[in-house]
Amino acid sequence: MHSQKIRRLTLVSMLLALALVGAAVINFPLIPAVPFMRYDPADIPIFIATFAFGTSVGLGLTVGVAILQGLLINGDAGPIGVIMHIMATGSFVITAGLIYRRWWTQRGAYLSLLAGSLVMTAVMVACNLFLTPLFLGAPLKRVIELILPAIIPFNLLKAAINSVLTALLYKPIKHLFENKNR
Numbered sequence: 001m002h003s004q005k006i007r008r009l010t011l012v013s014m015l016l017a018l019a020l021v022g023a024a025v026i027n028f029p030l031i032p033a034v035p036f037m038r039y040d041p042a043d044i045p046i047f048i049a050t051f052a053f054g055t056s057v058g059l060g061l062t063v064g065v066a067i068l069q070g071l072l073i074n075g076d077a078g079p080i081g082v083i084m085h086i087m088a089t090g091s092f093v094i095t096a097g098l099i100y101r102r103w104w105t106q107r108g109a110y111l112s113l114l115a116g117s118l119v120m121t122a123v124m125v126a127c128n129l130f131l132t133p134l135f136l137g138a139p140l141k142r143v144i145e146l147i148l149p150a151i152i153p154f155n156l157l158k159a160a161i162n163s164v165l166t167a168l169l170y171k172p173i174k175h176l177f178e179n180k181n182r
Contacts, residue, residue: 011177012057015045019065024073030157034150039158042069043089047096047116047166051109052177055097062089080135084127091123092116092159106171113167117159124155 023042029035042065050058063086070082077084096116100108128151133140143151 008053012049012053012061015049016061016064016068019043019045019061020068020073023065023069027074031150031154034146034154037150037154038074039161041162041165043092043158043162044165044169046089046093047113047162048170048173050093050097051100051166051170052174054101055094058093058097059090062086062093065089080131084124084131087127088120088124088155092120095119109167109170113163117156117163120159121152121155125151 019042022044023040027038027040029037030039031037046058046061046065049061066082066085066089069085070077070079074081093116096112099112099115102108103111125147128143128146129140132138132143
């Protein structure tokens with residue numbers, strides 16, 4: 001029993017490290033017209049952890065990665081960047097994790113990734129409308145103007161990329177996360 005806890009902690013720690021390395025190495029704008037909206041693959045290990053260990057582990061990893069990424073990698077976004085990362089990834093993790101827990105099949109995984117992508121996009125529209133003017137001083141009118149040409153496409157594209165890569169990676173490695181008595 002004790003060795004299973006250590007194994008799980010080790011695997012989650014490795015996923016955290018992979019998320020941070022991925023964010024540090026791969027970071028670029030998806031939509032050239034809005035270069036401040038940058039893609040990184042940090043969510044992929046978080047989504048894998050959610051599928052392997054459940055929603056609570058996925059949320060814990062989300063908070064840990066967001067804080068460490070904000071402190072160590074892209075500190076220019078400040079506390080608001082950390083909060084928005086937690087809101088985006090957290091909404092995806094809660095949605096996808098709960099659906100996948102209910103339908104623990106390949107079809108359930110695909111449905112959870114799709115639903116997580118849609119919920120994350122909706123949450124980020126709301127966060128941008130509220131938090132961007134409040135904390136970053138951008139006029140609400142300008143944020144509203146960016147919803148259709150930038151905010152929605154960016155979040156859908158980011159979520160789609162991360163979902164496809166999660167789906168491709170999870171099945172071949174899921175055996176690594178299964179409980180084994182050794």
